[in-house]
Amino acid sequence: MNAAVAAEAIRDFQETFTAVRREIGKVVVGHESAVELILTAFFAGGHVLIEGVPGIGKTLIVRSLAQALDLSFSRVQFTVDLMPADITGTRIVSEGTDGRREFVFVPGPVFAHVLLADEINRATPKTQSALLEAMAEQQVTVAGKTYPLAPPFFVLATLNPIEMEGTYRLPEAQLDRFFFKVVLDYPSEVELERILGTTTGAEPSTVSPVLGRDSAAVRVEHLKQLVRQVLVAPHIERYVATLVRLTGTEDTATRYVAYGSSPRGGQALILGAKVLALLDGRPHVTVEDVDRVALPAFRHRLVLNFAAGAAGVDADQIVTRVLASARRARP
Amino acid sequence: MARSAAPDAVEAIQRQLRRVRRRRNLRELQRAIYLLIAVVAAAMAGLVLLALRASPGAFAEGAVAAGGIALFAAVAVLWRGHRRWVVRQGAPRWIDRETRLGGRLVTLVEIHRRGEVAAPLFPLLVAQNVARLSVWHPDRVVPRRVPRGALAAAGSAVALLGIVVALGPRLVPPPPVVGAERPPGGIEPVDLTADRLALAPANGDDDAAETSNEESAAARLQEGIRRALAPAPTDEPPGSGGAAASDGGAEESRPAPGELAARGDEAGNESSDRGARVAAEPRDDAQGHGLLEQPHDGDDDAGRADGAASGAGRDLDPNLFGAPSAPGSGPNERFALSLAARVHARAGGPGGSGDPSAPPVARPPAGLAPGQRAAAAMPRMPVPAAYEAVVRALFARESPP
Numbered sequence: 001m002n003a004a005v006a007a008e009a010i011r012d013f014q015e016t017f018t019a020v021r022r023e024i025g026k027v028v029v030g031h032e033s034a035v036e037l038i039l040t041a042f043f044a045g046g047h048v049l050i051e052g053v054p055g056i057g058k059t060l061i062v063r064s065l066a067q068a069l070d071l072s073f074s075r076v077q078f079t080v081d082l083m084p085a086d087i088t089g090t091r092i093v094s095e096g097t098d099g100r101r102e103f104v105f106v107p108g109p110v111f112a113h114v115l116l117a118d119e120i121n122r123a124t125p126k127t128q129s130a131l132l133e134a135m136a137e138q139q140v141t142v143a144g145k146t147y148p149l150a151p152p153f154f155v156l157a158t159l160n161p162i163e164m165e166g167t168y169r170l171p172e173a174q175l176d177r178f179f180f181k182v183v184l185d186y187p188s189e190v191e192l193e194r195i196l197g198t199t200t201g202a203e204p205s206t207v208s209p210v211l212g213r214d215s216a217a218v219r220v221e222h223l224k225q226l227v228r229q230v231l232v233a234p235h236i237e238r239y240v241a242t243l244v245r246l247t248g249t250e251d252t253a254t255r256y257v258a259y260g261s262s263p264r265g266g267q268a269l270i271l272g273a274k275v276l277a278l279l280d281g282r283p284h285v286t287v288e289d290v291d292r293v294a295l296p297a298f299r300h301r302l303v304l305n306f307a308a309g310a311a312g313v314d315a316d317q318i319v320t321r322v323l324a325s326a327r328r329a330r331p
Numbered sequence: 332m333a334r335s336a337a338p339d340a341v342e343a344i345q346r347q348l349r350r351v352r353r354r355r356n357l358r359e360l361q362r363a364i365y366l367l368i369a370v371v372a373a374a375m376a377g378l379v380l381l382a383l384r385a386s387p388g389a390f391a392e393g394a395v396a397a398g399g400i401a402l403f404a405a406v407a408v409l410w411r412g413h414r415r416w417v418v419r420q421g422a423p424r425w426i427d428r429e430t431r432l433g434g435r436l437v438t439l440v441e442i443h444r445r446g447e448v449a450a451p452l453f454p455l456l457v458a459q460n461v462a463r464l465s466v467w468h469p470d471r472v473v474p475r476r477v478p479r480g481a482l483a484a485a486g487s488a489v490a491l492l493g494i495v496v497a498l499g500p501r502l503v504p505p506p507p508v509v510g511a512e513r514p515p516g517g518i519e520p521v522d523l524t525a526d527r528l529a530l531a532p533a534n535g536d537d538d539a540a541e542t543s544n545e546e547s548a549a550a551r552l553q554e555g556i557r558r559a560l561a562p563a564p565t566d567e568p569p570g571s572g573g574a575a576a577s578d579g580g581a582e583e584s585r586p587a588p589g590e591l592a593a594r595g596d597e598a599g600n601e602s603s604d605r606g607a608r609v610a611a612e613p614r615d616d617a618q619g620h621g622l623l624e625q626p627h628d629g630d631d632d633a634g635r636a637d638g639a640a641s642g643a644g645r646d647l648d649p650n651l652f653g654a655p656s657a658p659g660s661g662p663n664e665r666f667a668l669s670l671a672a673r674v675h676a677r678a679g680g681p682g683g684s685g686d687p688s689a690p691p692v693a694r695p696p697a698g699l700a701p702g703q704r705a706a707a708a709m710p711r712m713p714v715p716a717a718y719e720a721v722v723r724a725l726f727a728r729e730s731p732p
Binding site for chain 2: 001002003006007010229230231233234235236282283284285286287
């Protein structure tokens with residue numbers, strides 16, 4: 001790839017990203033940074049955990065994303081009685097034309113490009129774990145047989161932080177598989193006015209597909225491949241490694257963090273930074289790119305101890321301190 | 332296209348990188364040198380000023396303070412230079428930061444160093460860097476080859492030092508004059524020049540045992556500076572009209588410091604000679620002197636016609652103390668006061684004949700048995716060099732009323 005071709009590829013990425021963001025913005029009022037982070041994770045090949053109170057547009061964002069990219073979309077409402085087979089699919093006995101009966105695999109909702117796992121913390125850990133293999137390996141194993149998932153595969157799970165009764169905390173292994181954790185705040189007053197105006201009219205806004213249905217998956221994979229090609233200098237890798245290490249050794253972290261980030265956190269930092277670099281038209285990652293994605297990449301990967309809860313310290317505060325320490329140590 | 336051009340482009344980028352780094356470091360080196368020159372020159376100027384104007388104690392304190400400040404400033408300059416020195420590894424990052432290249436240069440250099448030039452986006456990175464070569468051209472990153480501020484500071488400090496050195500003799504405070512001004516036909520006031528007041532160190536003396544070596548060194552340094560910038564006047568008191576010079580025609584040579592202890596007699600001799608010269612001059616102010624002859628160590632046999640010891644002066648002899656000794660350089664040095672001048676009694680006094688022209692007559696002391704030797708005053712006594720000024724002031728003679 002020569003310079004001109006590379007520049008054209010980056011421009012194509014920027015245009016696609018911007019177009020999808022614009023389409024989502026037609027129906028989702030506000031949450032610009034959250035949408036950008038979700039798209040960043042999507043093009044980086046990760047999954048996103050969205051936390052927010054009910055009614056602020058979590059599901060709408062995911063559905064709009066699927067529509068804008070013109071990808072297949074599934075939604076699973078997680079409940080306490082949801083079983084793993086309800087997600088992955090199951091084998092049923094089917095009788096053939098010749099009268100013979102055999103087991104036939106019926107794919108579950110996980111077999112889609114975009115999967116919305118709504119209120120994922122309401123399902124039992126067993127059911128939650130059903131997503132583990134799909135999220136990490138992009139495949140599902142049912143009755144000893146493995147079924148690959150068609151790329152791109154993107155899981156968006158939502159969490160309701162206020163209704164904790166009858167919920168199950170996500171296991172750390174499950175949390176670690178989410179690329180980013182995005183927190184949706186309440187809309188501002190101006191945004192609220194726009195929401196009321198756009199959602200109660202006679203013609204609600206609709207999302208137009210940015211990519212063609214036939215080529216969408218291929219285009220998305222191509223763009224994801226471009227993301228992987230973004231250059232990362234050794235000093236950036238050192239910086240990310242320092243950040244990951246500091247999540248467990250920084251002064252504040254030592255006091256309040258039981259377990260720091262895993263190496264997956266570092267991977268998320270670099271991949272997310274690569275997407276931001278492309279968005280900025282650069283073929284290389286900078287420290288600023290890394291800093292911008294540090295909070296969503298780390299906040300769900302820190303296991304806080306009791307002292308943190310007692311002191312009212314949350315993961316965001318610790319990540320902010322870690323970033324400040326890393327900046328001071330930067331040459 | 333770009334892939335084939337990449338090696339040349341990378342080489343051009345690295346060449347410019349080296350140029351910028353070399354230019355920057357050369358400038359920082361100059362800055363450090365100029366600032367060091369400024370620090371040293373300023374400290375020396377301060378030291379010279381202190382040496383010329385301050386008392387020995389103040390000079391010692393000032394010298395320590397000036398030295399400390401100069402040392403601190405020099406260390407600060409060197410530390411700053413060290414921090415601003417651009418090493419080879421850090422040059423891309425420094426240029427990147429200075430010219431806001433967005434990490435392009437440092438990424439290119441590091442990726443190239445790691446050998447990942449086959450990466451698909453590397454040609455684009457090279458192209459972006461080539462397009463920005465003018466942004467970090469050496470003339471823009473390091474606009475001036477010479478650090479003007481540091482150069483001006485160095486020049487100012489050196490100029491200040493030059494001014495101080497040039498004006499050094501004028502900056503020496505006037506010597507304290509002991510005694511009245513010279514009356515018409517009277518004696519010359521004794522000139523105690525400043526270098527005499529700050530004479531040799533007093534350490535080594537039992538009374539000054541607490542004087543530290545540092546103070547001694549400071550005193551030597553101060554004396555050295557003063558001697559270098561404001562040479563000590565000759566033994567002729569200023570304004571003496573060159574009478575002695577015209578009289579003898581030759582200046583007395585100052586004894587070497589090391590010779591002082593051994594040359595106590597010589598000092599006395601010098602004084603005696605000078606006294607003799609002065610005595611030979613026509614004097615109209617010596618009247619009615621009874622002469623009390625005092626033996627002079629080593630000069631007992633060198634009597635003069637007027638009965639005084641050899642080299643003894645008269646009552647108005649300005650060189651009562653003999654030739655000033657040179658400031659000492661050794662800690663145990665002494666100077667010798669040659670109290671060889673004749674002691675005169677005024678008319679009506681113990682020996683007062685009232686006739687100035689009458690030759691002095693030695694009178695045997697009364698009340699002594701024959702052969703009994705009279706107690707003789709000690710004409711010469713070793714005195715610690717540091718006390719010379721005090722002794723001179725105490726023994727200074729005022730002009731006659």
